[in-house]
Amino acid sequence: MDLRAVRSPAMTDVAKLAGVSHQTVSRVLNDHPNVREQTRLRVRAAIAELGYRPNRAARALVTGRSQLIGIVAQNSTLYGPASLLAAFEQAAAEAGFAVSVGSVGRMDRESIAGAVERHLDQRVAGLVVIAPVASADDALDDMPDDVPLVTIDGDPARSRALVTVDQAAGARQATELLLAAGHRTVWHVSGPPDWYDAAGRADGWRSALEAAGAEVPPVVAGEWSASSGYAAGRMLARMPEVTAVFTANDHQALGLLRALSEHGRRVPDDVSVIGFDDVPEAEFFIPPLTTVRQAFDAVAQAGLELLLAQISDEAPLAEQIVIAPTLVARSSVGPPPHRV
Amino acid sequence: MDLRAVRSPAMTDVAKLAGVSHQTVSRVLNDHPNVREQTRLRVRAAIAELGYRPNRAARALVTGRSQLIGIVAQNSTLYGPASLLAAFEQAAAEAGFAVSVGSVGRMDRESIAGAVERHLDQRVAGLVVIAPVASADDALDDMPDDVPLVTIDGDPARSRALVTVDQAAGARQATELLLAAGHRTVWHVSGPPDWYDAAGRADGWRSALEAAGAEVPPVVAGEWSASSGYAAGRMLARMPEVTAVFTANDHQALGLLRALSEHGRRVPDDVSVIGFDDVPEAEFFIPPLTTVRQAFDAVAQAGLELLLAQISDEAPLAEQIVIAPTLVARSSVGPPPHRV
DNA sequence: GGATGCATTGTTAGCGATAACAAGCGCCGC
DNA sequence: GCGGCGCTTGTTATCGCTAACAATGCATCC
Incomplete structure (x- = not known):
C-alpha cells in the first residue's frame, strides 16, 4: 500500500x-x-x-512571526482596489511572501480593527492597509506599533510609511488639457467626498482652474458608479454652457457618455470628457475615453519595498512615496463648439 | 513606562x-x-x-493545520475572477477562516503546482483552485489528496468537489431570447477556446440554435477583451444579414457596440446584442446591455460549504454543484429590422 | 460500605522549528 | 609547547498549544 x-x-x-x-x-x-x-x-x-x-507554523511559533503579509482592503470589485490587490499579491509572491487578505465591508474603525486583529492572530510579518477613505483614519491611530505597517492612500499625518498616487496632479493634467483645448472652464463630477482619491482629484481640478483664472463651477457630487455619472450627465446635458467635463473615474464617465448621447449631445463635438483610472475598456467607450492612468503595480511595488525594509531592518523608517499618474489621450476631447 | x-x-x-x-x-x-x-x-x-x-501558529503546529484557506487563481483583473475572489474571501471570513491568495501568471501545470506548494507550506486547512482553463487540468491530477480541495470551474472528470456555473444554460437563454424576438439566427463572438466558460457559452448558443432549427453561423473567435469585441464588430457590422449577436462577455459587447455605432448600425433597431457577466456598468452601455448574470457569491458560498464539509468531516465527499445563471433583460434587444 | 462510573480537572508529552550555550578542533603567537 | 581564539557542530531549552492519559470527586448501585 x-x-x-x-x-x-x-x-x-x-x-x-x-x-x-x-x-x-x-x-x-x-x-x-x-x-x-x-x-x-x-x-x-x-x-x-x-x-x-x-514547517512554517513551527518557525512562526518560535520566531513569533510568519512569512505572511496581511492586506486589509475594502471588499470591492472596483477597478482601482481590485487592481491594487492583484498587483500587491504578485509582488509579494515574488519576494517569497504569502498574502492573506482581510477585507472589510465598510472602512470604519471597528471593521478595520477586526481585520487587523485577525491578521495579527496569524502572526503576519507585516501589514498593508489600503485606506483610501477618511473614515479609516481613526483606525490607523490604534494600529499596533510593533508590526511593520504600510498604508496605501491613507492620511499622511497618521501613517509612518505611506504610498499614494498624486491624484491632484492627474486631475490638474486633465483639467489643463481641456483648458488648453479652448474650453472656457471645466465641470467636475466628483467621487464620494470621504475618499482621499476623490478629494485629491477635486482639489487638482480646482487648482488648475484657479491657476488659469477660469471660473470654478459647482462640483457635481457623485459616487464611483456609472449610475451616478449617468445621473450627473442627465443634468449637465441640458446645460448648453457645459462643454467640458472631468469625471472622478471612468465608470462615471461611461454613465455620463450615455446621458449625453441620450440628450443628443455629441462627444467630443459638443462636450469633451475626461475620466480617471484607465480601465481596460475605456478605449472602447463611445467615443474612446481620454483618462488618467494610475500605475498600480508601481504602487504595490513601492509599498512592498517599504514593508520589507521595515521587516528586515527593524528600523521604523518613516518614508512616504508618491507615484505620479499619467494622462492617456484619446478622442473624447476636442475644442469647444463655436457658439458657446 | x-x-x-x-x-x-x-x-x-x-x-x-x-x-x-x-x-x-x-x-x-x-x-x-x-x-x-x-x-x-x-x-x-x-x-x-x-x-x-x-496563537494560531502554535495551534497549527500541533494540529498540523491552520485556520487558513488557500486560493489559487489566475492573476487577473477580469470581472469574473476578481468577483469570485472577493466573494470567496468574504464567505471565508464569515466562517472564521483567513484567506491566503496565491495567484499565478498562467494556468499551466507548473505554475499551479508552485502556488499549491506555497500554500501547503502554510499548512492551509483547505485549498480552492479556480481553474477555468483546460490547461489547468493536468495540474489537478497531481493535487495532494490529503488536503481538502474544491475546484471552481474545472474539469468535472478530474475533480472530487467542484462548483461550476451552468454557462450553457445561460447562453441558451440568451440565444432563445433573441430567436423569440424574431431573429432568424444569432451570431456569436466567443471567448478564448481553452476556457471552460467560453466553451460552455458557445455550446449553449449552438444547442439553442439547433433546437430551434436555426442556421448556425460560424463562430467569431475572440478573447475576453473589449478590443476583441471591437474587432469582431468591425467585421459583423458590414454584414447586413447579422441582426443578433451574443458575445461571450460584457466587455466584448462593449467593443462590439462601439464598432456597430461607428458603422452606423443602431442597437437594437438594426442589431440586437446580448453579453454575459452583468458587469456593474452594463446598465450604462449605449444602449443598456441585456446580459446574463452569474451569481458569484452563490458560487463562493457553495464552494466554501463543500470545503468546510471536507475539513470537518474528513469524509472525501465527491459532490459537484452547479449554479444557474439568470438573464438580465435591458434594451439592447429588439425585433429584427423589417427587411432582412 | 466499597466498587463502579461519570463528570471534571490536572499532568505530561510532544508538534517542528530557532536561540543560546557548550564542546571539539585546528591554528596561532609567544 | 601551551593557552587562547575562531570556526564548526552538537545539546538543550523553549515558543504556545492540543492530545492522551491520570487523578480527583461525587453520585449511584448492590
Whole structure:
C-alpha cells in the first residue's frame, strides 16, 4: 500500500540522513555563515532527496512571526482596489511572501480593527492597509506599533510609511488639457467626498482652474458608479454652457457618455470628457475615453519595498512615496463648439 | 513606562488568572463538553480581562493545520475572477477562516503546482483552485489528496468537489431570447477556446440554435477583451444579414457596440446584442446591455460549504454543484429590422 | 460500605522549528 | 609547547498549544 501520507519529513529526518544535527540543517536553511561548504552540500542533498519543506507554523511559533503579509482592503470589485490587490499579491509572491487578505465591508474603525486583529492572530510579518477613505483614519491611530505597517492612500499625518498616487496632479493634467483645448472652464463630477482619491482629484481640478483664472463651477457630487455619472450627465446635458467635463473615474464617465448621447449631445463635438483610472475598456467607450492612468503595480511595488525594509531592518523608517499618474489621450476631447 | 509590548498573554497566563490549568483554558476555547459552567465563565472572564487571543501558529503546529484557506487563481483583473475572489474571501471570513491568495501568471501545470506548494507550506486547512482553463487540468491530477480541495470551474472528470456555473444554460437563454424576438439566427463572438466558460457559452448558443432549427453561423473567435469585441464588430457590422449577436462577455459587447455605432448600425433597431457577466456598468452601455448574470457569491458560498464539509468531516465527499445563471433583460434587444 | 462510573480537572508529552550555550578542533603567537 | 581564539557542530531549552492519559470527586448501585 501507499505510505505517502505517513508524515511529511521534518528537520530531524533531514539531519539523520545527512548525518548532522537538526540545528545544522536549520543553519543551512537560514543561510548562516560558519557552516562548512561540504556539510552544506550534504544537507542540501538530503533536503532534496526527502523533498523536505520547512514547517512554517513551527518557525512562526518560535520566531513569533510568519512569512505572511496581511492586506486589509475594502471588499470591492472596483477597478482601482481590485487592481491594487492583484498587483500587491504578485509582488509579494515574488519576494517569497504569502498574502492573506482581510477585507472589510465598510472602512470604519471597528471593521478595520477586526481585520487587523485577525491578521495579527496569524502572526503576519507585516501589514498593508489600503485606506483610501477618511473614515479609516481613526483606525490607523490604534494600529499596533510593533508590526511593520504600510498604508496605501491613507492620511499622511497618521501613517509612518505611506504610498499614494498624486491624484491632484492627474486631475490638474486633465483639467489643463481641456483648458488648453479652448474650453472656457471645466465641470467636475466628483467621487464620494470621504475618499482621499476623490478629494485629491477635486482639489487638482480646482487648482488648475484657479491657476488659469477660469471660473470654478459647482462640483457635481457623485459616487464611483456609472449610475451616478449617468445621473450627473442627465443634468449637465441640458446645460448648453457645459462643454467640458472631468469625471472622478471612468465608470462615471461611461454613465455620463450615455446621458449625453441620450440628450443628443455629441462627444467630443459638443462636450469633451475626461475620466480617471484607465480601465481596460475605456478605449472602447463611445467615443474612446481620454483618462488618467494610475500605475498600480508601481504602487504595490513601492509599498512592498517599504514593508520589507521595515521587516528586515527593524528600523521604523518613516518614508512616504508618491507615484505620479499619467494622462492617456484619446478622442473624447476636442475644442469647444463655436457658439458657446 | 508603557509595558504593553512585553509579551502578549499566553494560555498559561489566562489559566493562572482563572485559577485553572492551561488545559482547561484550551477546553473552553475549543468548546469541549465536560467543563463546568462556572469554570467556563471564570475562564471566559480571564480571557476577556487579559485580552487573550490564541496563537494560531502554535495551534497549527500541533494540529498540523491552520485556520487558513488557500486560493489559487489566475492573476487577473477580469470581472469574473476578481468577483469570485472577493466573494470567496468574504464567505471565508464569515466562517472564521483567513484567506491566503496565491495567484499565478498562467494556468499551466507548473505554475499551479508552485502556488499549491506555497500554500501547503502554510499548512492551509483547505485549498480552492479556480481553474477555468483546460490547461489547468493536468495540474489537478497531481493535487495532494490529503488536503481538502474544491475546484471552481474545472474539469468535472478530474475533480472530487467542484462548483461550476451552468454557462450553457445561460447562453441558451440568451440565444432563445433573441430567436423569440424574431431573429432568424444569432451570431456569436466567443471567448478564448481553452476556457471552460467560453466553451460552455458557445455550446449553449449552438444547442439553442439547433433546437430551434436555426442556421448556425460560424463562430467569431475572440478573447475576453473589449478590443476583441471591437474587432469582431468591425467585421459583423458590414454584414447586413447579422441582426443578433451574443458575445461571450460584457466587455466584448462593449467593443462590439462601439464598432456597430461607428458603422452606423443602431442597437437594437438594426442589431440586437446580448453579453454575459452583468458587469456593474452594463446598465450604462449605449444602449443598456441585456446580459446574463452569474451569481458569484452563490458560487463562493457553495464552494466554501463543500470545503468546510471536507475539513470537518474528513469524509472525501465527491459532490459537484452547479449554479444557474439568470438573464438580465435591458434594451439592447429588439425585433429584427423589417427587411432582412 | 466499597466498587463502579461519570463528570471534571490536572499532568505530561510532544508538534517542528530557532536561540543560546557548550564542546571539539585546528591554528596561532609567544 | 601551551593557552587562547575562531570556526564548526552538537545539546538543550523553549515558543504556545492540543492530545492522551491520570487523578480527583461525587453520585449511584448492590
